[in-house]
Amino acid sequence: MTDYETFELGDIVLSGDATLRAAKLAYKTYGTLNAAKDNVIVYPTWYSANHADNEWMIGEGMGLDPTKYFIIIPNMLGNSVSSSPSNTPEPYDRARFPRITVYDQVVLQHRLVTEKFGIEKIKLVCGWSMGAAQSFQWGASFPDMVERILPFMGAAKCSRHNFVFLEGVKAALTADAAFKEGFYDEPPRKGLRAAARVYAGWGFSQTFYRKFLDLQIPERPFGGRAPDVPWNYSSLEDFLVYFWEGFFLPKDANDLLSLIWTWQNADISGDPKYGGDFKKALAGIKAKAIVMPGSTDLYFPPEDSEIEVAHMPNAELRVCVSDWGHFAGDPRGTSPDIAFVDAAIKDLLAS
Template identity: 85%
Template structure:
């Protein structure tokens, strides 16, 4: 990919104690940083995504308006654009890539924001799924810097149930003989296709499948803005192959596994600041917050968000009523319910 910039991080010591040498953080910006440097939105990427996957929520007809705000999309380590198993040289390439935490990612993003741009206040951090985890982490790690957060369809730490789901995805990827313990010469396509089938049963809800929404023609959000994902499949199998297998096959298996580890070990309290005290970490988030779970999300149910909001001093719970499960928050322009997220962003930015 060439439509982004790269921030040279140098040699970075991760929470694991291992050092990534010559690490790079890929990012893209939209809009103009004003003179006061107080119009900044940080919009982190989600699991396996890159900056382009967030672009559908950026526009003059949306809350994340580049004519008003300076928007930074940092690519998470492991996503194949920033430093990842697939683009790192020996000896930390491929299966030897070190474990990276959400805390690591946010610390590096903080360096980008402060060292590259000289920014001291962030108006908003928002994101979907793993992007939501990074939003929570920003609020906990830098409470005096981050003014607002809107994490949607995500969590401040990975639940045990969510952890188990991801074990299934890992098992599917690694069971393919072509995987060769991560030292494959050709992509383990059978494993990637199997992982897609595992994911398909979790990404969307039971109601989504019962109503056959995969076969339906959907109304696009934001006045019909086109999405990069076609809709209205000819059959369930067509949906499983074209949408789900098509989603996984272009991705690198080691990158996917690295980001699964990051996801499974997400916990805003697992850092020196809070020492594993989850309630203390939630209480440490000073930002004005709207936390948005999806009503039918199988990964991040509203009950988990209720607990988080109850322990945050300035947070509101706002449930997105959706039949689309976790993908009710998909910022690629897939979900018709993303407009609810946009409305919440517009509201919090205005107050």
């Protein structure tokens, strides 16, 4: 049994000209679509996550309130639930799965929103990390449809520094002899554990580790739909093994690599109408926006967000001051800073 629905996309031609046949987009909705169809929020998933991993931010009284809004969480292609290397039949299975851009992801989500639900206006698109990249893309590709965007701890384009970090994760995954160029018989567990160790030095900030926050139980400001994530680590090594290796080991390596390619090639000017002109694409976002970087985020520093906001016609930069690095926005509920994100969502929706 599943807790989500599937939208059949049919045969789709992707930006790279490959055809993904019988493609599927998994999604889950929360709340009720009103008669005017004007209470819609799209809330895309983040790297390796599925819809359940986003539920922390949804709850009555919160910004993403299902008693007020119709919230759609579309699962990215490549995340193991929508069409992915791990669930696609030959010949485009596993390492042969075609490359998917953020533009492709959003175009397919647009089909879901319009063809399945008949929606013409979206009140808000918001998301963390890769969800932020999709939020920017929604605003750039469908400027007359999207009224507001709130990308938090993410970017409209993958920076060169961020690209290099991801090269380390790729190298760790593929160096395991069990990987077999993506056609493995058993999960490449050594590679998954190594990738977790690479990620661990980037997901949280230097200050996070300096203050031993991995060993302190965080104060959670409120509870959403998802259960609390355990946070009872006894040592740094325990944190690295239980939190980080435990996070990566259940994942499929090819799915992780597919999404890394999507992440590394994120660029809202990939929409053909912008012809690769990044500043033009930013200027094309009509939506009212709050762009929210984390003050100590090693992936998406505030300086990058400042450049984005400078070229957007209706955007505010609102920095989340936090010691938690990129995980200041973690929708799984580990961060005490989610209240800051939630307040910004409420402000934007009330504007």
